[in-house]
Amino acid sequence: MTIHFRLQQLIDTLNISVLEFARQLGEHRGEKVYHILHGRLKPRYDTLEKILVAYPQVNADWLLRGEGLMFKVLDSPSAAITTEERLRNVEYLLFQLNERVALLQQTNDQLLAELKQRGAEGMGPGM
Incomplete structure (x- = not known):
């Protein structure tokens, strides 16, 4: 899953518009965020940092690498x-x-088909 997809998923989960998301990052217009979401731009470090500051509940590992949960659990009320x-x-x-x-199911189906094919090939006319 790409960072573009994760950002779109975050915006959807927060249930806000792209423009509102951009404004939370200090952007006056949503142009930059739209370009990131559509793969025309990659998010820069400062943009990622702004996201994590604006939304402290977002798990940085999830945002950057797609690992773990979207939101983290902290004792901090903020x-x-x-x-x-x-x-x-x-x-x-x-x-x-x-x-x-x-x-996994697709891989399993492919392996089963391959095994059946090999089994059928091994059973020649003389067998």
């Missing part, structure tokens, strides 16, 4: 995770698991 955000974390994890299961 970064407290809500029940809704926890549910979104669980939904996101289920989405990731479903993607992995689908990929």
Whole structure:
């Protein structure tokens, strides 16, 4: 999953517009964020830092590398995770698991087909 996709997912999860998201980062217009979301620009370090400052509940590992949960759990009230955000974390994890299961099922199906084909090839006319 690309950072562009994760940013779009974050904006969707926060249930805000791209323009509102950009404004939270100190941008007057949403142009830069739109370009990032559509892959025309890659987010720079300062943009990523602004996201993490504006949204302290966002897990930096998830944002940068796609690892872990979208939101982190902290004792700090300024970064407290809500029940809704926890549910979104669980939904996101289920989405990731479903993607992995689908990929594993596809690989399994391909391997079974290959085994059947090899078995049929091994059974010649004289056998």
